[in-house]
Amino acid sequence: MSDKLQPTQYSAAKSFLDSAENLYVNTKIYSLFTQRKHAFLQSSHFNSFLDYRKRYWALHDTSKGINYSPSERRLNVGKAVSENNTRMANSFLKGCGYMMTDMLNDSRILSKQKRKIKLVLSLCAAPGGFCQPLVEQILDCRILAYSLSPESGGIPMLFEHERVKLFYEDVMKLSSDQIETQKKLLTDDAFDLILMDGAWASILQKDEQKQEEEFQYDPLYPFTTKEFSLKVKELILMIENLKENGIAIIRLNIKFKSLFGTVFLIILNSMFADVELFRPKGNSPTFWSQQFTYAICHNFKSDESEKNKKMLSRCLESSLAQELSFLHLFEEASESLVKKCLEQEKSYFGDLAETYKQKYEELLKSIELSYSRNVHENRKSRSEHSGSKPR
Numbered sequence: 001m002s003d004k005l006q007p008t009q010y011s012a013a014k015s016f017l018d019s020a021e022n023l024y025v026n027t028k029i030y031s032l033f034t035q036r037k038h039a040f041l042q043s044s045h046f047n048s049f050l051d052y053r054k055r056y057w058a059l060h061d062t063s064k065g066i067n068y069s070p071s072e073r074r075l076n077v078g079k080a081v082s083e084n085n086t087r088m089a090n091s092f093l094k095g096c097g098y099m100m101t102d103m104l105n106d107s108r109i110l111s112k113q114k115r116k117i118k119l120v121l122s123l124c125a126a127p128g129g130f131c132q133p134l135v136e137q138i139l140d141c142r143i144l145a146y147s148l149s150p151e152s153g154g155i156p157m158l159f160e161h162e163r164v165k166l167f168y169e170d171v172m173k174l175s176s177d178q179i180e181t182q183k184k185l186l187t188d189d190a191f192d193l194i195l196m197d198g199a200w201a202s203i204l205q206k207d208e209q210k211q212e213e214e215f216q217y218d219p220l221y222p223f224t225t226k227e228f229s230l231k232v233k234e235l236i237l238m239i240e241n242l243k244e245n246g247i248a249i250i251r252l253n254i255k256f257k258s259l260f261g262t263v264f265l266i267i268l269n270s271m272f273a274d275v276e277l278f279r280p281k282g283n284s285p286t287f288w289s290q291q292f293t294y295a296i297c298h299n300f301k302s303d304e305s306e307k308n309k310k311m312l313s314r315c316l317e318s319s320l321a322q323e324l325s326f327l328h329l330f331e332e333a334s335e336s337l338v339k340k341c342l343e344q345e346k347s348y349f350g351d352l353a354e355t356y357k358q359k360y361e362e363l364l365k366s367i368e369l370s371y372s373r374n375v376h377e378n379r380k381s382r383s384e385h386s387g388s389k390p391r
Ligand SMILES: C[S@@+](CC[C@H](N)C(=O)[O-])C[C@H]1O[C@@H](n2cnc3c(N)ncnc32)[C@H](O)[C@@H]1O
Pocket: 092, 093, 096, 097, 123, 124, 125, 126, 127, 128, 129, 130, 131, 146, 147, 148, 153, 154, 155, 169, 170, 171, 172, 197, 198, 199, 200, 203, 230
């Protein structure tokens, strides 16, 4: 089996993009889609991402004898995760710990700026995987953390430390006044870093999950409506609490077939001077962490963020988050801003291609190894039967 890229991949990328196009015609973000399509068709990164992803899954499913669809795969993973809260908390603690360690060591922004971080606001912080490497690596940093209580369906906080102060609160109901009051008990300093790692999927009840399912597969809404609202709320609290020139880290959902992450990226690029898309990898033992993408944003510009705050608040207040009033921002976004986001995404798909390439090559090796082991075993048993020595 050859592990070289085929030169004909342009046509595969084009047909993939063509098949997604009708999802966007007549939507407010159609022009964003066409810009992306144009940019990606010229990107070797995107081509190799599609190619290696296809090869990896084909080889994986063939070698394991499985033939399920991506949506079934997602449902199975979701079920396994939601069945055991404590196991999930432990796995998140480890996985998030590795991811934050990766970010602190390898992120272009964080590796340089981490020494300046003294005060952190962590939204949706449990089980504390991010907090642990932060307090261990940055000896004078303190963290004010909020997370949904286990009684309300949240993950329990497992990491305890004298420099981490946790409050079990629903972030959807949390106000900046409350944050300010609780922060004042610790310090008068402003937040240097704000972490936004909320996720609803794990805490949804099964019947709720069903109601939300239709949104899961809509190209505009890769999140459930609740998850979308949580992300928007995190952003509003971030705008109200981050200090000028501060750092923010937010988990994003960047997928080609949903432009939601791209729109978030445009919003982030309009509020921060520097945005780095970061995929933790390498030393993480857990497979799921390969799929997480974070935007690490530096040099917060508070005056430029006011209009975003108004727009995001409107979006949250409207009972239908789907109204997506924030998409107007995209319509207003300057060409250079959109271009910058497309460049960030292209390099993101380059990273993704690299990960799939590694996984594909490892799988290939392990299959070849087990094949040659089988051949050896067969030869050995044949020669034992015939009484001669194995060669
Ligand atoms: C991916 S985990 C975060 C892991 C965390 N970053 C760490 O380092 O361990 C998502 C967290 O969001 C919490 N969460 C979900 N909805 C929430 C809400 N409305 N308010 C506060 N926390 C919420 C979950 O309970 C869970 O602890």
